[in-house]
Amino acid sequence: MSWKAFLLRTEGEAPDQEKFVRYTESWKRPAEMEPGAEFRVWSTDELQPTSSVPAHVAAKSVALIEPEAADAFHHRLLRAYFTENRTISDWAVLAQLAGDVGLDRDEFLAFTAERERALREQVIGEHNEAIGQGITAVPTMVLNEVLPVPGAQDVETVAGWIERLLDASAQGG
DSSP states (O other), X not given: OOOOOOOSSXXXXXXXXXXXXXXXXXXXXXXXXXXXXXXXXXXXXXXXXXXXXXXXXXXXXXXXXXXXXXXXXHHHHHIIIIITOOOTTSHHHHHHHHHHTTOOHHHHHHHHHHHXXXXXXXXXXXXXXXXXXXXXXXXXXXXXXXEEEXXXXXXXXXXXXXXXXHHXXXXXX
């Protein structure tokens, strides 16, 4: 499995905080579908992220600095946003999360600052590639490099798609 960037919010002003909090009510659906997933309606004083670009850039940076920490950082980002309601567009928060997975915070920030433009271009390129493939939802799993399964799905739905792919493959299709 590989993670690719898909921008949910580009650079700009954050919308109304109250409206955002109401939006996070929709997180209850995936939480009900997957008991192991932790989602919490936004309930902290931290502001919502203003952009998803910094988190994606940070993830690309971590993957370059310490490839073995890339998955841990990705999961740490998800927990910080969906469970802890942290502002993951804030570089101080991102540096703390990098530290949480074993990176030196200052080295992470310096390394990222030196490469930020190239990393940002990579993130935007991945996003544009996804759009070109017809991907419009997060998460989207692309099974067998051909079948996009959009949105949060229950395990049975994903298993059904995998079974169909296996059956089609066994029949030579």
